[in-house]
Amino acid sequence: MSQLSERKKIILASVVEHFIKTGEPIGSKELIAKTGLSVSSATVRNEMSELSALGYLDQPHTSAGRVPSDKGYRYYVDNLMHHREVDEISKRMMQAGIASAQGDPEKLIEHASEVLSELTHYAAVSTTPGGECTVIRRIELVPVSTRSAMLVILTSNGILKSRLCRLETPLTARICESFYNIAQSTLVGRQASEISVASMQTVAASLGSDVLAMFPMLAAVCELAQSTAQIQILLEGQSNLLANSEYGDNALELMNFLNKEEPLNRVISNSKGELDVTIGNENIYRQLEKSSVILAKYSVRGQDAGSIGLIGPKRMDYETVIPNVRYLTGLVGRLIEQALEE
Amino acid sequence: MSQLSERKKIILASVVEHFIKTGEPIGSKELIAKTGLSVSSATVRNEMSELSALGYLDQPHTSAGRVPSDKGYRYYVDNLMHHREVDEISKRMMQAGIASAQGDPEKLIEHASEVLSELTHYAAVSTTPGGECTVIRRIELVPVSTRSAMLVILTSNGILKSRLCRLETPLTARICESFYNIAQSTLVGRQASEISVASMQTVAASLGSDVLAMFPMLAAVCELAQSTAQIQILLEGQSNLLANSEYGDNALELMNFLNKEEPLNRVISNSKGELDVTIGNENIYRQLEKSSVILAKYSVRGQDAGSIGLIGPKRMDYETVIPNVRYLTGLVGRLIEQALEE
DNA sequence: GTTAGCACTCTTGTACAAGGAGTGCTAAAG
DNA sequence: CTTTAGCACTCCTTGTACAAGAGTGCTAAC
Numbered sequence: 001m002s003q004l005s006e007r008k009k010i011i012l013a014s015v016v017e018h019f020i021k022t023g024e025p026i027g028s029k030e031l032i033a034k035t036g037l038s039v040s041s042a043t044v045r046n047e048m049s050e051l052s053a054l055g056y057l058d059q060p061h062t063s064a065g066r067v068p069s070d071k072g073y074r075y076y077v078d079n080l081m082h083h084r085e086v087d088e089i090s091k092r093m094m095q096a097g098i099a100s101a102q103g104d105p106e107k108l109i110e111h112a113s114e115v116l117s118e119l120t121h122y123a124a125v126s127t128t129p130g131g132e133c134t135v136i137r138r139i140e141l142v143p144v145s146t147r148s149a150m151l152v153i154l155t156s157n158g159i160l161k162s163r164l165c166r167l168e169t170p171l172t173a174r175i176c177e178s179f180y181n182i183a184q185s186t187l188v189g190r191q192a193s194e195i196s197v198a199s200m201q202t203v204a205a206s207l208g209s210d211v212l213a214m215f216p217m218l219a220a221v222c223e224l225a226q227s228t229a230q231i232q233i234l235l236e237g238q239s240n241l242l243a244n245s246e247y248g249d250n251a252l253e254l255m256n257f258l259n260k261e262e263p264l265n266r267v268i269s270n271s272k273g274e275l276d277v278t279i280g281n282e283n284i285y286r287q288l289e290k291s292s293v294i295l296a297k298y299s300v301r302g303q304d305a306g307s308i309g310l311i312g313p314k315r316m317d318y319e320t321v322i323p324n325v326r327y328l329t330g331l332v333g334r335l336i337e338q339a340l341e342e
Numbered sequence: 343m344s345q346l347s348e349r350k351k352i353i354l355a356s357v358v359e360h361f362i363k364t365g366e367p368i369g370s371k372e373l374i375a376k377t378g379l380s381v382s383s384a385t386v387r388n389e390m391s392e393l394s395a396l397g398y399l400d401q402p403h404t405s406a407g408r409v410p411s412d413k414g415y416r417y418y419v420d421n422l423m424h425h426r427e428v429d430e431i432s433k434r435m436m437q438a439g440i441a442s443a444q445g446d447p448e449k450l451i452e453h454a455s456e457v458l459s460e461l462t463h464y465a466a467v468s469t470t471p472g473g474e475c476t477v478i479r480r481i482e483l484v485p486v487s488t489r490s491a492m493l494v495i496l497t498s499n500g501i502l503k504s505r506l507c508r509l510e511t512p513l514t515a516r517i518c519e520s521f522y523n524i525a526q527s528t529l530v531g532r533q534a535s536e537i538s539v540a541s542m543q544t545v546a547a548s549l550g551s552d553v554l555a556m557f558p559m560l561a562a563v564c565e566l567a568q569s570t571a572q573i574q575i576l577l578e579g580q581s582n583l584l585a586n587s588e589y590g591d592n593a594l595e596l597m598n599f600l601n602k603e604e605p606l607n608r609v610i611s612n613s614k615g616e617l618d619v620t621i622g623n624e625n626i627y628r629q630l631e632k633s634s635v636i637l638a639k640y641s642v643r644g645q646d647a648g649s650i651g652l653i654g655p656k657r658m659d660y661e662t663v664i665p666n667v668r669y670l671t672g673l674v675g676r677l678i679e680q681a682l683e684e
Numbered sequence: 685g686t687t688a689g690c691a692c693t694c695t696t697g698t699a700c701a702a703g704g705a706g707t708g709c710t711a712a713a714g
Numbered sequence: 715c716t717t718t719a720g721c722a723c724t725c726c727t728t729g730t731a732c733a734a735g736a737g738t739g740c741t742a743a744c
Contacts, residue, residue, distance in 0.1 A: 027737050040687050045738065063694045063737045103506045103562075140484050144496065147683075152494055152504055154486065162494055162504040164445045164681060220445075239580070239597035251593075255581035339506065341489075369706050382718050387707065405706045405725045 004056075009080060010035055011047050012056055016068045016076040020315045023246065025065030070280040070314070073292070077277050077318055084319050086327045090119055094328050098335065105129050105158050105336050110234055112308055112332050117237025120321050122312030123258065125295075127268055129157045129305040129336065130231040134192040139183040139221065146170045151217065153224045155192060157300060158340050161228050165220040169213045178210055179217055187221065192229035195222055231306070233264055244313045246290060257287035258311070268307050271295035275326055280314050292316050298329040300336045308332065346398075346417075352377055353389050354398055355422040358410045362657045365588065367407030412622040412656070415634070419619050419660055426661050428669045432461055436670050440677065447471050447500045447678050452576055454650055454674050459579025462663050464654030465600065467637075469610055471499045471647040471678065472573040476534040481525040481563065488512045493559065495566045497534060499642060500682050503570050507562040511555045520552055521559055529563065534571035537564055573648070575606055586655045588632055599629040600653070610649050613637035617668055622656050634658050640671040642678045650674065 004012065014035045018026045026034070028041040028048060037044065048066050051057045056072040059065075068076065097115030101107035106128045117124035135156040142150040144164070149171055152162040186203055187195060200218045204211050235258055242251055258264060263285055270284060275296040281289050294316070295309035308329050310321060346354065356377045360368045368376070370383040370390060379386065390408055393399045398414040401407075410418065439457030443449035448470045459466035477498040484492040486506070491513055494504040528545055529537060542560045546553050577600055584593055600606060605627055612626060617638040623631050636658070637651035650671050652663060 025737090029737080041737095042687050042689095042739095043685085046686085049739075059738085061694055062739090063692080065737065103508070138484075138486060138492075140482075140492070142480075142482050142484075142494065144480060150480075150482070150494060150496060150502055152484065152492060154492060154506070158506060160492055160504050160506050162502050164496070164500060164502050166445070166681065166683075237601075239594065239601055242584075242594040242597055252581065252584040255584055259579075259581055339508065341508075367706095371706080383706095384708095384718055384720090385716085388717085391708075401707085403725055404708095405704095405723085407706065 004075075007037070007039075008047055008051060010037065011044065012051060012068075012072060013076060013080040015048075015057060015066050016072060016080070019067050020317060023315060025060055025067045027065035030065070068314075070282060073279045073314055074282070077279070081319055081322075084323055086323045090324060091327065093119055094324075094331060098332065102335055103158075103339050104160070105339070106232065108332060108335060109306065109308070110236075112328055113234050113236035116308065116310065116324065116328055117240060119324060120310055120312070120317075121237075121240045121243070122310045122316065122321070123238045123241050124234075124236040124308070124310055125258075125264065125268060125293075126234045126236075126308040127306040128159075128232040128234070129300065130159065130192075130229055132191065132193060133157075133303065134159070134229045136188050136190050136192055136195070136225060136228075139187055141176060141179055141183075141217065143171050143176065149217070151220050151224060153221070153228060155228045157305065158336060159228050161224055163220060163224055165216055167213070167216050172213075175210060175213050178207075179214060182214075182218075183221070187225070192225045195225040195229075197222055233261060233268065235259070235264070241312065246313050246315070250290065254287055254291070257285065263287075267293060268295060268309070271297075271307060271309070275322065275329075277318070277322070290314060292318075294318075294322060294325055296325045296329040298333040298336075300333055300340070305333070305336065349379070349381075350389055350393060351422060352379065353386065354393060354410075354414060355418060357390075357399060357408050358414060358418040358422070361409050362659060365657060367402055367409045369407035372407070410656075412624060415621045415656055416624070419621070423661055423664075426665055428665045432666060433669065435461055436666075436673060440674065444677055445500075445681050446502070447681070448574065450674060450677060451648065451650070452578075454670055455576050455578035458650065458652065458666065458670055459582060461666060462652055462654070462659075463579075463582045463585070464652045464658065464663070465580045465583050466576075466578040466650070466652055467600075467606065467610060467635075468576045468578075468650040469648040470501075470574040470576070471642065472501065472534075472571055474533065474535060474571075475499075475645065476501070476571045478530050478532055478534055478537070478567060478570075481529055483518060483521055483525075483559065485513050485518070491559070493562050493566060495563070495570060497570045499647065500678060501570050503566055505562060505566055507558055509555070509558050514555075517552060517555050520549075521556065524556075524560075525563070529567070534567045537567040537571075539564055575603060575610065577601070577606070583654065588655050588657070592632060596629055596633070599627065605629075609635060610637060610651070613639075613649060613651075617664065617671075619660070619664070632656060634660075636660075636664060636667055638667045638671040640675040640678075642675055642682070647675070647678065 014031055015026055028044040031044055032041055048057060055069055056075060057066040058069045094115050098108055098111045101111045109126050109128045113124040113126045137156050138154040140152040144150055147167050149165050150162055151165050154160050182203055200222050204218060207214055238255060238258060247254060278293045283293060291311055292314045293309060293311050295307050297304045297307050299305055310325060356373055357368055370386040373386055374383055390399060397411055398417060399408040400411045402409060436457050440450055440453045443453045451468050451470050455466040455468045479498050480496040482494040486492055489509050491507050492504055493507050496502050524545055542564050546560060549556055580597060580600060589596060620635045625635060633653055634656045635651060635653050637649050639646045639649050641647055652667060
């Protein structure tokens with residue numbers, strides 16, 4: 001299947017690159033001018049005809065030039081494309097863009113998405129670290145007034161969240177201490193996702209008369225724990241997609257699709273390897289049939305922590321964009337690790 | 343200037359309402375059918391002709407029907423429109439949408455924007471509370487390990503922010519205490535926006551040899567204070583705008599405009615009254631010439647705290663949308679106040 | 685295997701006519 | 715002075731026709 005003649009490879013690569021650059025089909029004559037092949041246009045036509053028969057090229061209509069099919073893009077990405085070095089300016093931009101958010105992993109990912117979409121002019125998607133492996137590391141309760149307190153929670157992957165908590169009854173020292181005991185014994189060291197309303201009820205049952213005073217705090221800690229476990233999906237720079245004329249009237253449909261949590265979640269979790277490119281109809285959703293999705297995982301301490309990627313038209317500039325995404329995930333992983341050092 | 347005959351008012355209102363509903367111009371004949379006016383089409387034509395001369399109506403071309411001009415919309419909004427009651431379902435949706443975020447004013451505003459854009463199918467903009475009047479209410483430092491600590495900051499308007507802070511030297515009890523003293527004496531009670539790198543340097547100067555150990559914390563507290571003072575601008579549901587065909591090719595331009603912080607900021611801060619409608623070219627930016635902006639302020643304890651509003655095509659459904667926005671700002675203000683009660 | 689030549693196909697742009705919707709004006713009626 | 719019928723006029727839209735241009739596929743010769 002990957003046994004294309006050298007010449008076919010040159011022709012296929014040329015069609016893909018031309019289409020990526022211009023968005024226009026290319027004909028046999030123009031292709032010769034571009035590649036410098038020393039054969040006649042008829043020969044190229046024969047080759048293109050075979051490439052069409054093999055499914056690598058499409059024709060918008062009988063007498064237009066050729067454009068790459070999904071299979072053509074796939075072959076290009078897997079076998080023909082050069083992986084460019086990330087240029088210094090882009091590296092700087094990425095570093096500068098996320099440096100300000102060190103110490104807060106969620107902000108870090110947000111900034112990373114922003115800078116990536118700005119750099120590439122496509123839409124960036126990403127997931128914050130979290131999920132199953134998030135463990136509660138620390139819980140603090142700080143009284144603010146007699147009827148309110150700040151609750152702070154820190155997780156193993158460096159996520160820090162806090163919220164104000166209003167109380168039904170005055171906060172006594174005894175209640176405070178009791179809360180600390182509970183936090184220490186039944187919450188710290190646990191997976192954040194385990195801490196549900198149900199598990200709180202077991203705790204509450206053992207409290208006797210303090211249950212009323214404690215209730216708002218337990219509810220708040222529960223909510224807070226869940227929000228740290230919750231992986232957030234970020235979408236940045238969607239408006240970049242509008243500049244791509246291939247979407248035309250489908251732009252609205254695509255936007256609506258991207259703004260729905262659940263399918264987007266499935267798209268992201270569907271990616272397999274370290275870096276994964278999904279082209280057109282390879283996507284599980286019809287709404288992405290005109291798009292390519294590039295997704296790379298960032299890892300923290302050797303574990304997959306989340307993904308950062310791009311969504312754009314199939315004629316994305318793969319050669320420069322893929323290295324960018326790869327570089328960025330590396331950078332993000334390292335920065336999160338740094339923040340976690342003891 | 344507002345002295346239009348009753349009949350002219352009926353006609354103007356009818357043109358506006360028809361255009362809001364259908365997006366199409368309306369002619370004299372169809373207008374009679376719609377309004378039930380018992381005059382001939384020629385009479386209506388004369389009236390329309392005068393309304394055009396007065397600048398309330400436009401003609402896309404000589405032989406099309408009439409559409410409202412900016413001035414026509416203005417007259418409609420100011421004098422002709424009915425203010426509908428907010429229906430129960432919408433009220434419920436708004437309440438439900440923001441209830442889950444009580445206790446965190448920023449989340450509250452975010453959810454409010456989401457629910458508003460969902461409800462109206464326009465783009466929602468909003469600003470979080472903050473700005474000049476934000477006063478630091480409380481600062482806490484919680485050691486996590488020898489080399490890191492959590493820093494928590496609470497403001498007068500209920501915003502609670504925290505971040506992890508990495509230290510150069512081990513955290514001793516003395517350093518902790520020293521930090522508390524500084525926080526208590528020079529930070530708490532101050533306006534958050536006053537706390538700049540410069541003001542920190544004055545503090546640092548008085549520290550002697552502890553300055554090195556203290557530096558990361560001071561930098562962090564400074565950054566945190568500034569981020570609480572910083573008003574955030576939220577934009578939600580931009581993709582709703584794509585469904586409005588009047589934008590056509592300008593959709594991209596509009597989106598790009600809306601995604602820039604600074605001009606959007608100016609648009610919002612430009613609103614005057616309690617609730618402000620800006621139509622088409624009344625906007626200070628050309629990019630909004632095809633849009634209307636509705637902005638309402640929410641207030642906390644009698645002070646303006648921020649704005650929530652909508653951006654949509656000029657043919658927005660003002661009658662239902664304006665009451666919605668007004669209701670929502672009321673709700674938001676009350677909820678923030680509740681969270682602040684001692 | 686390669687190439688020149690040619691008929692064929694399909695898109696794009698222009699031109700033009702027919703049809704329709706709506707106006708503005710005039711002159712007569714209320 | 716207001717209202718109305720009537721009519722010519724304008725402009726958009728739709729459909730058709732036609733020519734130009736680009737590119738292909740095929741055939742036959744090299």
